[in-house]
Every structure is written in C-alpha cells, then in structure tokens.
Amino acid sequence: MRRHAIWLAPLALFPLCALGLWLWADQATTIWLTGFFAACL
Amino acid sequence: MTMKRPWIVIACAAFIVTLAMGVRQAFGLFLPPMSIELGIDRGTFGLAIAISNLVFGLAQPFIGALSDKHGAGRVVFFGGLLYVLGLLGSAWVSSALGLHLTLGFVVGVALAATTFVVVLGAVGRVVPPERRSLAFGIVTAGGSLGQFLVVPLAAKLLGDLGYHLTLIVLAGLVAVCAVLALGVAGRPTTPAGEGPRQSLKEALGEAAGNRSYWLLNAGFFVCGFHIAFIATHFPAYLADQGLGLTVGATALALVGLFNIFGSYLFGLSGDFWKKHYVLSGIYAARGVAIIVFLILPLSSTSALVFAAVMGFLWLGTVPLTSGLVGQIFGVRYLSTLYGIVFLSHQVGSFFGAWAAGWLFDRTGSYDAAWIASILLAFFAAAVHLPIRDAPVARLRAA
Secondary structure (H helix, E strand, O other), X not given: OHHHXXXXXXXXXXXXXXXXXXXXXXXXXXXXXXXXHHHOO | OOOOOXXXXXXXXXXXXXXXXXXXXXXXXXXXXXXXXXXXXXXXXXXXXXXXXXXXXXXXXXXXXXXXXXXXXXXXXXXXXXXXXXXXXXXXXXXXXHHXXXXXXXXXXXXHHHOHHHHHXXXXXXXXXXXXXXXXXXXXXXXHHHXXXXXXXXXXXXXXXXXXXXXHHHHHHHHHHHHHHXXXXXXXXXXXXOOOOOOHHHHHHHXXXXXXXHHHHHHHHHHXXXXXXXXXXXXXXXXXXXXXXXXXXXXXXXXXXXXXXXXXHHHHHOOOOOHHXXXXXXXXXXXXHHHHHHHOOOXXXXXXXXXXHHHHOOOOHHHHHHHHHHHHHOOOOHHHHHHHXXXXXXXXXXXXXHHHHHHHHHHOOOHHHHHHHHHHHHHHHHHHOOOOOXXXXXXXXX
C-alpha cells in the first residue's frame, strides 16, 4: 500500500496547484503579452 | 556543524529552489515597464537576462566546488544575500549598465549559489543511495512549483504595485533562502562507503576519463536545447499559425503544472529503474511528441496536449542526471561534477534559443529547428543507452 502511495504523493500539492491555476487564469494573458517565455530561459 | 536530518535538508532544499527558481522565471515580466522607465530597448533588457543565464552556467562548476569544500549552507546563505542585492539594485538602477551588473551579473552568480547544483549536493550527502533519486525529484519538483506559482504572482504584483515595489517584494522572498540555508548547512565529508579521501583534482581527473560522464554531458546539452527552443519560440510558433492568446497562455500554464508532476515522478522512477534507461525514454518521448505534434493538424487541443506532454518531460531529467553523477562518482564532489554537466545544459540552452531564431531568420520557418530538435532527441536517447551506471572502481573497492 505504502509502495503505491508514494507514486500518488504529488496529489498532496493539489491545493497549491489550484492556487497556481487560479493565478494563471487571472494573469495568463498579461504573462503572454509581456513575453515571459522569450526573456527567461 | 553536522548535517541535519534528511527530511529537514530535503524540505529546506526544496523551499530554497522554489523561491530561487520561481523568482528567476519571473524576470521576463519586467521587460515592458523597465524598458520604458530606463529608456532602453528590448534587446538591451534581454542582454541583462542573457548575461544572467551565461554567468549562471559559467559560475556553476566553481560555485559547486565551493559548496563541496565549505558546505551548501554557507554558499546558499551568501547566494541569498547576493540575490537580494541584485534585485534591490535592479529596482534602483537608472542605466543599462546598472541593469546588466545587477539583474545580469550579480543575480547570475546568486542563481548558481541558490539552485539545484548546490542544494542537491547537500541532499545527496544525507540521503541513502536507494532513496536519493526520489529526494532529488522532490527538490526538483520544488523548483518546478516555484516557477508555476511565482510567475503569475509576480504578474499580479506588477499590475498592483509597479515594478520597483515588486522587485522589493521578490527580494524579500529570496531573502528567505538565506535563512533556509541553515537547513542545508553542514561540513561536507566523504560519506562512509566512498573509499579513501579524494582531492578535487583527482575527482575531476576521474570524471574526465570516464566515458559515461561525457555522455551525460552530451545528453544534458540536448535537454537545454529543447527547453530553451520551446520556451523561447513555441509561443511565436503558435502565433504564426494563427492560434489565439488564450491558447498560448494556457499552454504556458500547462507546461508549468505538468512539470511539477514530471519532476517528482521521474525522480521517483530513478529509484526503481535504471536512471540512464529512464533518461533515454524521456528524450525519445520528447522526439516522438514533437513528431506527433507536427504531423497532426494544428489545433488548440493539439497545442495544449503537446504543452502538457512537454511539461511532464521538462525537468524530469534533473533528478536522474544528478542522481547518475552521484551514483557513478559518489557524492563528495557531486556539486562540482554536476555543476559541469549543468554548464553543458546552459550551452545547449544558448543554442536552443539563438540557433532556432537564426534558422528562422534564414529559412522563414521553424521547420529546420523542429527537425534539429527531433534529431537531437533521438541522439540523446541513444547516448544514454551505453552509459555504465555502476560506481567507479574507487567506490566498488571501498
């Protein structure tokens, strides 16, 4: 059981991922327009 | 000072790279407001970021060696202070030269002192070999989480506070790295089972004479090429093909989200399967993903699925590559040896960002760059297969 649970451990990050997705939904267009990917490698 | 308990070292290392990598990834957001206020063009601002990346890569082997000699705690502490100085300095500079010195040079050195190469060395020394890849995966996932969370947070702060205050807030965030340095502090010693004491020169000579080490360098070069090419040019590719802003922005978020899970799961898989075979699979999967993406008709769905797949494969190479270096050569000089491999990654990043643009300017399309990415993916998949992952004779004799 414990052996399998370790593969599912990242699910514990779900609240942080939800927060991140909310922030992205709020700011994604701004991030896109300011060329986030072009400037930071 | 002796090293802390493994879970403390892992947790502190993960938080350190969460903050350091997260803040770093937000620099691009400052391009429009700083360009306007400082009266500089985009190329001049971009040069500051380019300097930062170059210094990050070039300084990494030397700062890795410092970490192996004096301990990760001291290096992260001074790196955190430098990071704060660089960000605060960039908030008050009034010229391009000032920006290149602060956000470029100072932050570049600080990044080398507060990210994966240094903290993974500390983690490697306190975690037993059979759990090391998982531990590296947790720390790498921390860096991925930072990139996912801090970028939109910084965008929100920029909109609400302006760039001066936002840089000060980010400086406050990275100042926490200097405090967390306590958690990874400890005098580096040769772990039990790693044979007789070895000098840095002997460690470098041993690695230089090992074919597998060079193959790892070659593979990580390709990783840097892929990430920089897709990060820099994928949005422009989508725009050229007529896909809207929403698709591009969602694609960025999906890369960040799936990167968290990929970093952890590929790190974990390295404790169950041979790391060089998993690495080979990651690179081959990247090649197949690019081929499928290019063959299928381009749509919003195909772009988002491709972003998710590439995100999943994004930094999974970090725990596996660093884990292999530790497995083959031991962890006494892990930060130095992995620092050199990381430099290879940064050189690949340079070519991925620059050469793809150069090819586009020459041919008017990204076709040549996509083909180069596919060929390099299968090249990297192939070069990992003959890697001998057994510890070197010095470790076997111990």
